[in-house]
Amino acid sequence: MAKYEVIRPWHGVRLGDVVELKKLHPALKANVRPLRGQAAELTPATPGATAGGKPADDGAKLEPATPDAAAPTKAPAKAANK
Numbered sequence: 001m002a003k004y005e006v007i008r009p010w011h012g013v014r015l016g017d018v019v020e021l022k023k024l025h026p027a028l029k030a031n032v033r034p035l036r037g038q039a040a041e042l043t044p045a046t047p048g049a050t051a052g053g054k055p056a057d058d059g060a061k062l063e064p065a066t067p068d069a070a071a072p073t074k075a076p077a078k079a080a081n082k
Contacts, residue, residue: 004032 004024006017008031013019018035021028 003035005035006031007033 001020001022002024003018003020006013006015006019009015009017010028010031019032024032
């Protein structure tokens with residue numbers, strides 16, 4: 001089956017989606033473009049990922065990019081109205 005990239009979306013299909021069709025209907029020909037070469041052989045970036053549920057806990061912890069990002073911020077003191 002040939003793979004095509006959607007360039008004009010229709011109901012239920014978004015722009016950029018890859019569709020796999022046995023035969024391309026003439027009405028859809030203007031809405032897709034064929035994928036060639038390595039683009040047609042797509043592989044998932046995260047093969048062990050699931051569509052839902054909790055993410056896998058591999059023990060890794062995220063660290064803040066800067067030390068200031070981890071420090072709690074204080075709200076400015078309000079001046080008392082006299």
